[in-house]
Amino acid sequence: MNDSGQSAGSSARSKRKDARRNQQALLDAAAEVFVSSGVDAPVRDIAARAGVGVGTIYRHFPTRADLVIAVYRHQVDACAEAGPALLASSPTPHAALVRWVDLFVDFLVTKHGLATAMQGDSTCFGPLHTYFLEQLLPVCTQLLEAAAASGEIRSDLDAYPFMRGIGNLCVGADSDPHYDARRLVALLVAGLRQPQ
Amino acid sequence: MNDSGQSAGSSARSKRKDARRNQQALLDAAAEVFVSSGVDAPVRDIAARAGVGVGTIYRHFPTRADLVIAVYRHQVDACAEAGPALLASSPTPHAALVRWVDLFVDFLVTKHGLATAMQGDSTCFGPLHTYFLEQLLPVCTQLLEAAAASGEIRSDLDAYPFMRGIGNLCVGADSDPHYDARRLVALLVAGLRQPQ
Amino acid sequence: MNDSGQSAGSSARSKRKDARRNQQALLDAAAEVFVSSGVDAPVRDIAARAGVGVGTIYRHFPTRADLVIAVYRHQVDACAEAGPALLASSPTPHAALVRWVDLFVDFLVTKHGLATAMQGDSTCFGPLHTYFLEQLLPVCTQLLEAAAASGEIRSDLDAYPFMRGIGNLCVGADSDPHYDARRLVALLVAGLRQPQ
Amino acid sequence: MNDSGQSAGSSARSKRKDARRNQQALLDAAAEVFVSSGVDAPVRDIAARAGVGVGTIYRHFPTRADLVIAVYRHQVDACAEAGPALLASSPTPHAALVRWVDLFVDFLVTKHGLATAMQGDSTCFGPLHTYFLEQLLPVCTQLLEAAAASGEIRSDLDAYPFMRGIGNLCVGADSDPHYDARRLVALLVAGLRQPQ
């Protein structure tokens, strides 16, 4: 349309460029809307903010969860990568665990509604749930096992319930000033300590 | 109207009996539906299950929160009353606290979606939230203070965030067999222990 | 119930007394509610104000129109009776007509929503409409004919459209301070004057 | 998007054409339903008649008043434009006023329920009311002032109550064959004549 008289190839490329640009706009818009209205924000709001039609969202992200994943992929991945790094650089495995949990909680708390979306009962966030677990479960497991091996914490808690618990504790943390999720998560971690 | 005469009294009572029977049916139906579909279940579903019209629900329970309160009032009240009793009968305040938390968790976990409803962000459950807090906050506070006074736990956690945390940990506990809310709550309580 | 040990007759009479008392309370309550909320006020509001059940209203006044009629019967009748009296006491038939119209307008305007109820399209006010016409049409006709006979006004307007017109002009007169129904009715009557 | 190119332009236009076609269907359907059931007809009825979903109506006309305005905009505008034209082409301002009032009455009477909607008390028709007044008040004012300036009518009646009066006189005119709104409006206008 824009480049009249060009070859089909160029047309196709320009289309792709358009598509990619759109996808990026979508991610940016979604990130903003998620922050202001939570991850359950109406699809239309996101489309409007991105300046595209709702259909475009569905093309790029068939499921709402797909969109959420895409939006937070970088941060999830960073969180995943931080695990081994912290383990290597911290004085003890337990210290690494504490720091990593901090990262994870920051991530959940600062994203309005993400913690809720991570809850297991929501069927429409299945892929989101899955992705998070796939990325973070091994890391968390590694940290827990290391800390258990060093005798700092008990060894009878799996990473899955642990992460679920942290996720749950972060629910609603952004909307209630009287509720300090980090505090409670710290208590939970403290509860893991080996009863000397 | 309120005369002690038998006929009129019985007539009035019988009328009330009808209404009460209906109300009871409503409570039963709501309890069932809440379990199967959560406390956000459509009004009509509850009405249908109870075999009454929707208007009947609105008559008895103008607000959804009113209905939820009514459904769980006994249990909430029992939970509230258990606090002092446990304090009196347990070897230590900490033991009482642990047992009481158990009761509370049982209550939250066995009622599908109740924990979610207890979260602070839902505006339409204001009355419910309020009622729960009014009943249970003082009790929880008393238990925490007693345990703190006896030196068993730290004294810097208020009852409100504590209860919110417990409530959050119970979210989704009924739908995921891999998630053991009681375990995590136990860890949270363990985290309260005075770092000897 | 109250007079234990009385004869059936006395009981029956007391019932009637009760019924009459109820009916009066109903009329009073309805009058008040009509003023504050219009003649379309919910049935329950009236029952509540009267301190009776809704069923009682339906027993006494099967139709809302029946209730409205009953409430305003005195005033309608007074309006009807005023016609001949004014005709007899006024200097000219036209003067009598003007005064009578004043009465009628006062009646309609001071009763919130009555003018609306008098409109022909509302099917549920049929009996009301009918009663009003039955009582007032002959009177109005007489006044119009007298004024026409004396040459003061044209003779080609029937009482029915005339009254409908007046009724309509009074619609909404009580809720809009910028709208002066009496003014417009006066113009309408002025428009009747024989084009000398 | 707005480029003058043929293909894209036609594509954009064709999309709009579809929507416009639908919008037109909606306007037609609404017009019909308004005639048969009044402007208070259920949204669903209009949607059904137009063969569209209810959502489509809400998309095009967020408020019922918006729909009513759209349906009658042409006629209101025509009425507004007719004022100056009549003033220019009529022998006297009074004659122009009479003709214009005829147009206005025709408009109100032939649209079932429109007159009622024009009444001031209905809160949900605010925009409608506003639009009508904005369009027609200046015109009516001009006509009244011209006729007053020429000494044909009294000068102490504002356009607003005048129009309200006409509107009111037209209420129910379509459903009652015995009620001739035009007749009464003519009398009202006649009542304005300067008492020579």
Place this chain on the structure above:
DNA sequence: GATGAATGAGGGTTCATTCAT
């Protein structure tokens, strides 16, 4: 007779998702 609980039709509104253009 009186009561008021129950009914359920009726109307409004939102929003995820599809699909013609």
Place this chain on the structure above:
DNA sequence: GATGAATGAACCCTCATTCAT
């Protein structure tokens, strides 16, 4: 590919009217 119009199921809530007690 992008668009956004259309769909319509799903909810909510009100209130006139009936009828068992």
